[in-house]
């Protein structure tokens with residue numbers, strides 16, 4: 152049976168060259184499948200706003216939403232390291248608010264760590280949550296909760312000034328006590344520059360090859376959606392298969408070829424002959 156990876160083992164990837172994986176997950180059935188696989192980590196991401204709830208972005212997702220989905224994931228994936236994603240508005244008021252939100256997610260989901268967005272601006276909250284005893288993963292680069300400030304979902308770190316700001320963010324996250332930092336949507340050379348200058352592992356999503364860990368959104372990597380970002384390799388192409396199954400089911404019912412006796416309870420009922 153799979154053994155759950157630990158925070159020290161995740162941190163050790165910085166030295167030992169082991170590459171690890173994370174996938175987003177939001178429900179029990181899929182969590183069971185991830186748990187059976189060799190994928191080490193699950194993120195109950197605020198991307199559930201888009202993938203599960205049909206929102207345009209991640210803003211609007213609540214701590215209650217993450218807890219609701221996180222509890223189901225935890226029941227399905229007890230041997231997988233689960234990270235709960237702190238939604239927008241759950242940690243941007245004060246350190247105290249961040250610790251209260253993180254405590255709720257950590258205790259009610261029973262997750263192993265939490266993730267939150269922002270570098271220097273979130274350093275005090277990260278420190279507070281770590282001091283409260285909860286492992287924290289930072290998140291910099293393209294941060295979906297603040298895309299309106301960035302002018303959309305745009306690749307970050309495209310000037311030396313921006314790269315230096317990213318490095319300051321990564322160092323602030325490290326100094327605040329985070330065990331890992333997610334870097335999203337930056338050129339490969341930028342990730343390499345950061346990686347050489349920090350001491351905690353980088354988990355990349357659209358951040359190139361030079362990361363200790365990689366993350367992907369489940370619906371992207373299974374090919375369930377019409378559009379996927381450039382960095383999201385489709386390891387399966389389920390959308391056409393699912394559509395085909397739906398349409399074949401509908402066709403067979405309308406044509407009368409499903410259900411057959413094979414898919415029916417055929418027990419004799421006395422008096423009903």
Ligand code: KIV
Pocket residue numbers: 175194195196197198199236335356366367368
């Ligand atoms: O919520 C999410 O899916 C994320 C991704 C960047 C992995 O944070």
